[in-house]
Amino acid sequence: MDEKLTVTPDDLAAASADFRADRANVVAKNAVTASGIRAAARVPEAVGANAMTFDVEVRQGERCDQQHSGRCWMFASLNTMRHRIIRRYNLKTFELSQTYPLFWDKLEKCNWFLANILDTLDEPLDGRLVSYLLSDPICDGGQWDMFRSLVKKYGVVPKEAMPETACSRNTREMDKYLTRYLRGCARRLRESAEAGVSADDLLDMQREMMGDVHHFLVTCLGEPPARFEVRLRDKDDKLVLSGSFTPQEFFAEAVGMDVDDYVSLISAPTADKPFGHVYTVSRLGNVVEDGGVRYLNLPIERLKEAAVAQLQDGLPVWFGCDVDQSYLRAEGIMDTAALDVDGLFGFPVEGCLNRAERLDYGESLMTHAMVLEGVNLTADGHPTLWKVENSWGKDHGRDGFDTLSDAWFDEYVYQVVVDRRYLTDDERAAYDTEEVRVLAPWDPMGSLARVR
Template identity: 75%
Template sequence: MDTHTIITAEDLAEARTDFRSERANVVAKNAVTSVGLRKAARVPEGVAANPLTFDVEVAQGDRCDQKRSGRCWMFASLNTMRFRTIKKYNLKTFELSQAYPLFFDKLEKSNWFLENVIDTADEPLHGRLVSYLLQDPIGDGGQWDMFRALVRKYGVVPKEAMPETACSENTAELDSYLTRYLRASAKRLRDSRARGGSEEGLRQLKAEAMTNVYRLLVTCLGEPPESFSVRLRDKDDKLALSGTFTPQEFFSEAVGMELDDYVSLISAPTEDKPFGHTYTVSRLGNVVEAGGVRYLNLEPSELKRVAIAQLKDGLPVWFGCDVAQSYLSSEGIMDTAALDVDGLLGFRVEAGFDKASRLDYGESLMTHAMVLEGVDLDDAGKPTLWKVENSWGKDHGRDGFDTMSDAWFDEYVYQVVVDKRYLSEEERRTYETEEPRVLEPWDPMGSLALLH
């Protein structure tokens, strides 16, 4: 066998000699084997550049905790909504139910999945498309457009009206059994089509499956309320809101957010996605009648501009990012200067890609959604540091908050959601009128924020 194709004893001997010849390698080995890569690569001067003072800041209620679930996109969306309720009624804190949208997201995703199964029943089972659809039919993850569809259809409720359950706080069992049932339902649908079953027969099978999906969800999460009573007291203990509401009425009265005014902007500098155009992702969504997602792709500087404008108007900003990159989780710091893995190892690891190539080669995509609640600006009005509300509880980071350097924003923020009034006239016209270019279902811009 050609020795160039295998690892030989001589190769190993040379590698050992090379490693031991450098003092830095030995020091790095001792440090990393004791505390781990990130702790050993931590740069104290970079950490020190992340204070908790901000020129622009919005005040929020107590920190929320998604526990062992992938509902970050829901928590981020609800945090932008509850902010309005807290402000409107002068509340000390307030929380909207996260179990309520979880229920309907699972229900709608199940329906979406089964519709896709019927639509692709003649596609090869082991082809890329069907394999992709079967991979994760009802995972916890999602995007803003999907959450907007849920709220538009089902409204919102206070946390007390539908509290957390063991299965909402830790979704692993629910997801596992619901996924298994849906895959079995997919098999029944495909087998029926293969036997020449009628459209009516397929629809009957799907209806039976959805009845069982509802039963499973109620068993795990409880039954969503059709109406509920509310009594909210302000910071002075005065009654601020009282009455009985449906979920849609409560959203209209207590949140009052114009959902259709908020648009998703992405920043993906890959060759196949020129800036200044709109995009959608094939077969990505949850509520069938709402359709899929719609993005406008812009330079990172534009995402920052509109985010700052919305923060200056006193409103938080939903955003999606690849949070695991250059992240000191225990300290709540996202900063490319706070970690020097390449310096520790002595060769290029983090610097091996630019943003576009990270997306193209599967190294990065959106994994987590959070909320921008503040920004620090330099003398020229340019951002230097961002304040981030996470959904990992008050004991995470710094009382539940993270900080994000502006350089980290450039590299790892992929999406923000803002009121379209902050767009330029040309950007708004493009978003509203251009026919979106359709991306493949597995495109990185179709990733769902779901990090626990």
């Protein structure tokens, strides 16, 4: 390496002298070393602008808690569905089981993984694709399209029908041992193929492996109910729904939502993803027979307009974002003005990359899914502040809710899921007929919402 790139003693002496020469640097050092970067960069005036009052607001039941699991996308999806149940039956609160879809997602992801291993037998083990497949085959994270696939196949159940277990509340051990087993399965399949085992015999091996996976998941999460009893009473203690249901019957009766009407809109302003086109991500999905994900890429303003329209019709909005950016987690505030990191250090740190550059250079991607449940609007209908239901329990933020400034939406919201009726005719036509462009498995738009 070129010696001109070496950090010399003279360089260090000059940097040290420059730092000490500015009083602001010394004050910043004292504050950060005592309190941390975010606490020192917190802007109280901006925090004060994040009041919990909204022009448009969807009322929800009690806050849910994903605990030590990466099931945020499931909680967000179920929260949009339970809202319909609460409203339809005039309930005080209601919660759908999050353990139930967790069971089926793990099962289907294992099958998806083994199918991908069988499909890549000719790929080198140390190549980027197989290494990627092996890196995290059944993580807790997911996308709306993946949840839709689960609901269409397996339905939903009330929380009482399949309650939380030690392994659903904290998925770390379960994921660790199941991942180890799957990597062992991958080795057996690849070595068997190299030894000349027939394709039919490899499929028989895969079916046997899936039997073991089912055994593993039942041990950790319990067996999903095939049928269950329901008794729902409204706010006035009147019995409003009773009977015996399968999970699919309960979804049709209680939720009554056509999940195929809901589409994923993303906003990725990078050169490789022109707006107005439809994208999928190679090798990303869970239910093999239902395919993978499908996104329509639009400017961020269109995501906002569609989200506002759905909220105004009384329906919450699933969305995905990079939650840890410019975030005061304890206070539940996502606002680019609430943290002045660049002012603290005296040079661009957060401001050194724009939205597209953050995606291109690995600085940002979707990490967390939540639910938009309110918005403030200017006189001309432009959003200024959004109300967010998180899935970290009622003790987080303000009674389990966060706020999200519109400037933060511009920078760090990457996806919303809305009813297709909120799209323009041209957008619906593109979503339905546009030739799908395939992104690499490691593209940032293939990230899975999974923050614990």
